[in-house]
Amino acid sequence: MKHSLGARTLLFPTPVLMVGTYDRAGKPNLMNAAWGGICCSQPPCVAVSLRKATYSHACILERKAFTVGIACESRMVEADYVGIASGRDVDKFATTGLTPVGSELVDAPYAAEFPVVLECRLLHVVEIGLHTQFIGEIIDVKADSDVLDTDGLPDIGKIKPLVFDTAHKGYHGIGPLLGKAFTVGKGLVP
């Protein structure tokens, strides 16, 4: 018997995404978004949802581009800060000491210190309600060499991405590998 908790945004896990944009004047900005995820394999796309009140909202519409950095354990303080301050009031790169790098593929910056970044071209804008969903086509993924495995792909254990807990607003780490997808369930195939 399950208990009703009401109409709430409870989902487990959600990511901690560092959304990078330029404003009209060319100032780089970074914000923290937990409302997002991959939304298509071909073309590869990622969705992030932002409130209209955020500074980044207008920046994405203006530049038709954004980046998505993966927040990691070693940069939890900076990741949280960019979700508290507004680019309208401060230069968050200056305050945090994070290094803005201009993407050569899309009209948006990213912070060098986050180990994995997705460079995205704005593909769709979906007005839902308080949040606008921006669907970006992933033009390239870039990663630091020290988070890559011998197969050339990022190792989640080296990235140490943050997980956001929608219920108690905590940041968690990633736990151990429990099993391989498309494999552990095969025993149930008749």
Add this chain to the structure above:
Amino acid sequence: MKHSLGARTLLFPTPVLMVGTYDRAGKPNLMNAAWGGICCSQPPCVAVSLRKATYSHACILERKAFTVGIACESRMVEADYVGIASGRDVDKFATTGLTPVGSELVDAPYAAEFPVVLECRLLHVVEIGLHTQFIGEIIDVKADSDVLDTDGLPDIGKIKPLVFDTAHKGYHGIGPLLGKAFTVGKGLVP
């Protein structure tokens, strides 16, 4: 200096969502979706992306509803299986022994064994490419009493949700609490 990995669906973390639907004949079905996330706070909405080829795709369009269960460690085998088999060929509830429960709020079922479930009414359909994104308004969230904290909210440490690793296709657990959001970054506010 970051290395280019190409245009790929790499994001960390992604969830393991159990999407519940009825087909035209009323047979309950369950599938595994890692492409999804919360996409709006008001109205509370969740997005899941499914390929047109999946059996669940037509079911959502037909019934204008779906549920999203949170896959958990103790049900990893069943969660993986429903991502391998198709409801076109088998009754996945029968094969797994999972218990279908009909939502009283939306025209979709869920599996009783997953500790948290979101009951959703279809709000938007976004054709992106290989995947169609279904945005559902969360009408209610239901949870088992044994995953609730003293404040009545789900405890991520009791849910033990699965995390999908998009690079190496593994299922991971959740790691320890590292800090509180909207708090740990306050020290950087000037």
